[in-house]
Amino acid sequence: MTASNQIKMNALPSTPSLLLRAAITRKSPGKMSPAKPPVFPDTVITVDNINIDTTQLQRYRQVCGFATHSPYLPMSFLHVLAFRLQLAMMLRKEFPVAPMGMVHLSNTLRQYRPIEATEKPSLRCRISDSWLSSKGVEFTFICSAYIGQDKVWEDESLYLTRMKTGIAKDKTERPALQEFEHREPWQLCPEQARQYAKASGDYNPIHLHNLSAKLLGFKKMIIHGMWSQAACISALEASVGERSECYAEFKTPVFLPATLQFCYQQSEQGIDFGLRNESGDKPHVEGYFRPLA
The missing domain is CATH 3.10.129.10 (Hotdog Thioesterase)
Structure with missing residues (x-):
């Protein structure tokens, strides 16, 4: 990782303005094949010492059903901040696919300790890996939160951009639905x-x-x-x-x-x-x- 691959922002960018830019961004990665996969940037975007907006936090708690008087952040809250860094990465010229139309396939959250709402986490965002599938290009964002030097939280977001890749569709039968108690x-x-x-x-x-x-x-x-x-x-x-x-x-x-x-x-x-x-x-x-x- 060179210095040119590290981008340090002074503050989190605005989500609505990022979405507006995403709506008008067009990219053509060209014809994809297993021999010619897209190249994603080896870039890390960081924002240090983020102040948690208490108004936003309370709105989030209320609409998602979390306790409104807890001293800690909900496990999923930092994703809405990390998503801004994901969008910022997608809008960079070296990012090979357009942000609009992407499908969020899955999300993994890891909480290493509870984070107090008064703490000021630093966020780091990068692409961890990418590959071609029968449906298109799949890639994973890793966004991590730190308090000082300690990693306290991590978000792993898997996305899909649909396009032809020449890879045959998996014909494996879907497993039966799980029974729940x-x-x-x-x-x-x-x-x-x-x-x-x-x-x-x-x-x-x-x-x-x-x-x-x-x-x-x-x-x-x-x-x-x-x-x-x-x-x-x-x-x-x-x-x-x-x-x-x-x-x-x-x-x-x-x-x-x-x-x-x-x-x-x-x-x-x-x-x-x-x-x-x-x-x-x-x-x-x-x-x-x-x-x-």
């Missing part, structure tokens, strides 16, 4: 997506209104995938240790309004959970909690 009904309304947009700064039009979602290829507006992971964390955090990993795979979009089943159960490894449609036969999110050694 506990199921709870959840009611979601469109206003929750707009409230999450305000709390996170992620005003992607697919989450704001049916009309704007239809313009971008969706039949109706959808809830943010990261709201889904956060809501599952808030529902289960009382049963999870202070050092833990939470994985969420975003299987299918949740169109709003919606009635969902929140499913969960203890396992030998930790806690497994999922979000499914009202009848329970279509998975929207599948995930788990695991303790960290």
